Amino acid sequence: MMKLTERWSTLLYHKEQARLWQDESRFRVVPAGRRSGKTELAKRFGVMQAMSWTHSPDGWFVFAAPTHRQAKRIFWRDLKALIPREMIAGKPRESEMTIALKNGAEISVLGMDAPDRIEGRPLDWICCDEYANMKPEVWTQNLRPALSTLGRPGGAWMIGVPEGRNHYYGLAVEAQKPSMDDWSYHTWKSASILAPEEIAAAKRDLDEQTFAQEYEASFVNFQGRAYYGFERSKHCEVIAYNPTKPLCFCFDFNVSPGIAVVVQEHHYKGKKDKAADMVTAAIGEVHIPRNSNTPAVCRRLIADWKHHQGDVLCYGDATGGAKGTAKVAGSDWDLIRAELKPVFGERLKFRVPRANPRERVRVNAMNARIKAADGTIGLLVNQEAAPFLVQDLEGVILLAGGSGEIDKKSTPQLTHLTDALGYYVERVHPSTQRIVTISAV
Numbered sequence: 388m389m390k391l392t393e394r395w396s397t398l399l400y401h402k403e404q405a406r407l408w409q410d411e412s413r414f415r416v417v418p419a420g421r422r423s424g425k426t427e428l429a430k431r432f433g434v435m436q437a438m439s440w441t442h443s444p445d446g447w448f449v450f451a452a453p454t455h456r457q458a459k460r461i462f463w464r465d466l467k468a469l470i471p472r473e474m475i476a477g478k479p480r481e482s483e484m485t486i487a488l489k490n491g492a493e494i495s496v497l498g499m500d501a502p503d504r505i506e507g508r509p510l511d512w513i514c515c516d517e518y519a520n521m522k523p524e525v526w527t528q529n530l531r532p533a534l535s536t537l538g539r540p541g542g543a544w545m546i547g548v549p550e551g552r553n554h555y556y557g558l559a560v561e562a563q564k565p566s567m568d569d570w571s572y573h574t575w576k577s578a579s580i581l582a583p584e585e586i587a588a589a590k591r592d593l594d595e596q597t598f599a600q601e602y603e604a605s606f607v608n609f610q611g612r613a614y615y616g617f618e619r620s621k622h623c624e625v626i627a628y629n630p631t632k633p634l635c636f637c638f639d640f641n642v643s644p645g646i647a648v649v650v651q652e653h654h655y656k657g658k659k660d661k662a663a664d665m666v667t668a669a670i671g672e673v674h675i676p677r678n679s680n681t682p683a684v685c686r687r688l689i690a691d692w693k694h695h696q697g698d699v700l701c702y703g704d705a706t707g708g709a710k711g712t713a714k715v716a717g718s719d720w721d722l723i724r725a726e727l728k729p730v731f732g733e734r735l736k737f738r739v740p741r742a743n744p745r746e747r748v749r750v751n752a753m754n755a756r757i758k759a760a761d762g763t764i765g766l767l768v769n770q771e772a773a774p775f776l777v778q779d780l781e782g783v784i785l786l787a788g789g790s791g792e793i794d795k796k797s798t799p800q801l802t803h804l805t806d807a808l809g810y811y812v813e814r815v816h817p818s819t820q821r822i823v824t825i826s827a828v
Contacts, residue, residue, distance in 0.1 A: 394468040395431070403575045404428055412571035413534075416562040417546040418519075418555065418604045420577030425546045426461060429514040432544070434469045436512050437492040442539060444491035449505065449513040453520040455498030459484060461516055462496045470494075502529040509536035513543045518558075519550035526558070549606045551790030556606045577602040590761040593818055594754030609791040613750055614805065616758035617780040623770040626653050626668035631697045636688055636727075638681075638703030639807035640719045644800065645679020647688055648672050648776055648808045652815075655767075663765040667756060667812065672773040672804060681707075681719045685726035699731045702811040705743045744813050747791045752813040753805065765816065779805040 398404075404424060407415060419425040433448055440446040450466065452458035463484050476487040484496035492511075497504045499521045505513075510533035515521060526545075534541030549555060562570040578586045589602055594616060599605040629651060637648040649671035655662045673687045692699075707719030720739060727735050743749075756765040757780075770777050782801050786794045795802050 390471060392468060392471055394465070398424065398427070399580065401575065401579060403573055403579075407571075407573040408432060410571050410573070413540060413542040413569045414562070415542075415544050415571050415573060416559050417544060417573045418549050418559055418606070419546070419573070419575050420580070420604050421548055421601045423575060423577045423580040426516055429516065429544050429546055430462065430465055430469060433512060433514050434466060434494070437488060437494050438470070438474055438490070440488070440490050440492035440511070445509070446490075446492035446511045447508060448492060448494045448511060449497055450494070450516070451497045451499050451505075451513060451521075452516045453498065454500045457517065458496045458498045466494060466496065499525050499529075505529050505533050508533075509539060509541070510534050511539060511541045513541070515543065515545050515547075517547040518545040519547050519553060519555035523554035526554075549600050549604060551600075551609045552606050552788075553790050559606065574604050576604060587761070591759050591763060592755060593760050594751060594758060595760045597751045597755065597818065598760035609785050609789060610787060611784060612781070613783040613785050613793055614753055614757055614780045616754055617766075619770065619777065619781075621659070621764060622757065622766060622768055622780075623777065624657060624659070624767045625769050625771070626651070626655075626657075626666070626670060626767055628670050629653070629697075630695055633698040633700050634692060634695050635700045635702060635811055637807040637811040638684070638701065638707065638719070638723070639803045639810070640681060640704055640707045641803050642679055643677045644775075644803060645675040645681070645684045646673055646775075646803045646807060647684050648773065648804055648811070649688070649692065650808070650811060659764060661762045661764050662767075663763050666764070667766045667816065669766070669768040669773045669776055669808065671769070672776050674775040674804070681722040682726055685723055689727070689730050693730055695731070698734045698736060699727065701727075701735070701737045701739065702814055703739060703807055704810060705740050707739075738814060740814065743810070746793060748818070749806075749809040749813045750791060750793065752816060752818040753809045755818040756812050756816050766812070773804075776804045776808065779803070 401424065407417060408428065417425050433450060437446065437448040450458065450462040452461050466486065467479055470486060474488050476489045479486045486494040502525045506529060513530060530543065534543060545558060547555065559572060561567055562572040586602065590598055593601065596607050600607045632651055635650045637650060639646060648669055650667055650669050653666055653668050655664060655666045671691060673684050675683055701723060758764055768777055779801050782798060783805055784794050784797065786792045793802055
């Protein structure tokens with residue numbers, strides 16, 4: 388019997404994972420919950436397949452991720468730890484991320500950002516992790532042909548978390564058809580592996596759709612309203628302005644309309660049962676319908692808030708750091724500083740990242756703050772002071788058939804206020820993926 392390394396700790400028994408391991412289908416589609424063991428299982432299965440290789444002297448086993456950097460982070464260190472030293476021929480080739488085995492098999496770690504890396508030689512088995520984030524054509528144009536060597540048909544695992552109803556969803560639907568003899572489908576929720584308290588914590592951190600996708604491996608159909616959890620009856624409430632607490636100005640740079648959102652963080656003392664202890668309160672806005680610019684927006688903010696006594700924190704679109712509405716006078720952020728500094732002095736501070744988060748990340752953070760998966764409300768809006776923000780929250784829609792991207796063309800007057808607020812929320816209340824350790828016994 389082959390002697391394994393200490394890295395092969397005993398995993399908790401899981402019925403569906405056992406079925407996946409024992410399945411003999413060539414192609415296995417495995418959408419499973421975040422941190423639920425799918426990648427660990429794939430690493431072990433692929434290593435065992437490579438170490439058991441007895442056919443031709445050039446067996447090739449690949450572990451892939453959407454990018455080269457992701458693949459290295461996910462696989463490389465663990466694969467070296469899983470393979471007994473006496474099975475390795477020479478030393479692992481670090482620059483190529485390749486391990487040659489004494490039985491003639493070779494294990495490689497590759498990024499599918501350059502899918503032609505897989506071409507040119509027979510492929511015997513591949514694990515595609517985070518497959519939903521790979522290009523749709525990778526399977527049909529690169530991987531499937533490489534697995535079709537005469538006399539040695541290769542196999543594949545497509546694992547990961549769903550990303551809306553994209554090409555991964557299509558593959559999952561096909562894999563479940565009785566006529567697809569070479570295919571099998573396997574799925575499980577994070578709750579079947581992770582501790583109950585970790586699942587409860589994730590429900591507090593994420594909105595309902597994101598939790599369903601990330602922790603329940605659901606192929607969520609992102610369509611309709613972007614901020615689907617917002618309801619006037621639940622989210623519109625007057626929260627008293629505090630002149631000494633930090634006041635946050637949130638910007639999205641535009642001409643028609645010119646906008647800003649004004650928010651404060653407050654300990655909630657109202658009557659809502661499911662409100663968070665600390666809520667984000669939208670207590671004001673600027674909305675100049677036409678022919679606006681950044682200085683005009685700032686002057687409206689000064690007119691409304693010049694008597695504020697506490698710090699003034701600026702959040703918003705990082706691309707305003709390039710020359711935008713002003714062209715000659717400087718970047719939008721330069722203009723903001725020039726307008727607000729004389730009024731607020733050293734109390735004016737900027738909280739602008741070097742680059743914007745992905746739009747989907749920002750929308751997820753907003754939805755989690757609007758209403759988390761456990762029902763907790765973290766965002767309240769003063770409807771009288773910010774009526775256009777309410778319209779944005781109710782009216783912004785997603786691209787039909789997309790994976791959660793905002794449709795900015797159908798309602799061009801909308802999206803700007805919620806974008807501005809989203810930059811703030813994602814920075815202060817990020818909807819992060821919780822990182823936990825899989826228990827072993």
